[in-house]
Amino acid sequence: MWSGDKAGLVHYDVAVPAHLVGSSKDIRVTFRNTDKPGPGARVHAVWTLYKDGQAPAAPFGGTVRNPSGAFRNGTTTLGSNEYGRPYVVYDFGQEVGGQIQVTADVREGSPRIGLAFSESAQYLTTASDYSQDPVGLATETHYLETKNGRSALTDPVIRGGFRYLMVFLDGPGEVRLSDLRLKFTADPANPDLDGYKGAFLSSDDTLNRLWYAGAYTVQMSTIDPATGRPYPGQEGPVRNDAIVGEGDSVISDGAKRDRMIWGGDNAVADPVAYLSTGQAGPAASAVGFMAKGQAADGQIPGLYLTDKFGYNMGWGEYAAWWVHNYWTHYLYTGDQAFFDKWYDAMKKNVAWLESNAGDDGLLTMKGASGTWGYGNEAAAPTSRPCTSRCSARPRRPPRPRATPGSPVPTASARPAPPRR
Numbered sequence: 370m371w372s373g374d375k376a377g378l379v380h381y382d383v384a385v386p387a388h389l390v391g392s393s394k395d396i397r398v399t400f401r402n403t404d405k406p407g408p409g410a411r412v413h414a415v416w417t418l419y420k421d422g423q424a425p426a427a428p429f430g431g432t433v434r435n436p437s438g439a440f441r442n443g444t445t446t447l448g449s450n451e452y453g454r455p456y457v458v459y460d461f462g463q464e465v466g467g468q469i470q471v472t473a474d475v476r477e478g479s480p481r482i483g484l485a486f487s488e489s490a491q492y493l494t495t496a497s498d499y500s501q502d503p504v505g506l507a508t509e510t511h512y513l514e515t516k517n518g519r520s521a522l523t524d525p526v527i528r529g530g531f532r533y534l535m536v537f538l539d540g541p542g543e544v545r546l547s548d549l550r551l552k553f554t555a556d557p558a559n560p561d562l563d564g565y566k567g568a569f570l571s572s573d574d575t576l577n578r579l580w581y582a583g584a585y586t587v588q589m590s591t592i593d594p595a596t597g598r599p600y601p602g603q604e605g606p607v608r609n610d611a612i613v614g615e616g617d618s619v620i621s622d623g624a625k626r627d628r629m630i631w632g633g634d635n636a637v638a639d640p641v642a643y644l645s646t647g648q649a650g651p652a653a654s655a656v657g658f659m660a661k662g663q664a665a666d667g668q669i670p671g672l673y674l675t676d677k678f679g680y681n682m683g684w685g686e687y688a689a690w691w692v693h694n695y696w697t698h699y700l701y702t703g704d705q706a707f708f709d710k711w712y713d714a715m716k717k718n719v720a721w722l723e724s725n726a727g728d729d730g731l732l733t734m735k736g737a738s739g740t741w742g743y744g745n746e747a748a749a750p751t752s753r754p755c756t757s758r759c760s761a762r763p764r765r766p767p768r769p770r771a772t773p774g775s776p777v778p779t780a781s782a783r784p785a786p787p788r789r
Contacts, residue, residue: 507605689732
């Protein structure tokens, strides 16, 4: 097929069983390229723009030589004419995040190097996996500009979470790639990424893996507050440069998206950090940053929608989660200075919560968008008023014994062997 002034070298050779012809049923057709174009490739003047309609010499598009060489002290060569988009898919073996680094030796032309990402091989294309909010607006794939000769390139954009990386050539030319690696950017203030202060070990391997997967998930979601994902997504290249907090590290709601502080999510993630890495700073940063956005009526917000939109008061129940997070931090750390600093903010926040309670003692969240922020302002009919037991002081949990070891990558991770 063709578009504009370029002939496309995709050919369509389709065999359909006779009994399906004229049927109302859907017919599934899979197209694949081969070395020689089939009869369908000559339909509709496909070849008319190339040497009086004669087919060009094979290969019809692009080539890949030595796909695993780029990270095994060798080189991977991608070559393409104007019709091709040769690629290699690298599997890092687990969720990772950061900036791709590679050395490019441009031998011919000036093609861009495309970097596409996905957490699942099923959804990986040159358009990446459509993870921006809203979906399909921003360009999820990153492109590196090249120049003649050999140069070391670093992707300026952080990709928060992915497992599969597709490296492809965008434009005619030939490039030799080497020294492909990842600059790991998660948990940036932790000097010892795999030196867990807490550990879990049982006779059940699945439980053991679940525990460490949870610990690693929180590490992946711990980010530099200046590397949040802009909201809402804008048309054009995706960015991860929105300000979502303060300090050198904060626990966000997710490595890939939203990369923001959500108070309800912190209620789950913060204790994981206390019990695994022992890094309390990211949780404290999130609690303190939300307290700074306290409204005049006392409500502490549950969300900060990046520096463009600021604090959001539309999540009423998250004011209660803030109290929980504030107390949990003191429970696990004993940080009296932190407790004292935000004590008055806590009292004003609780007073606001009390002002939203009905005669039965249940919160209604009127004017604060209701539970989960979706407008359901009525109290749950099956709920019971809090009894005196609710105010009982929680007991401090026992501290785990510290043993080393965790499945966390080093600051310079290399991928597993690629597949074509």
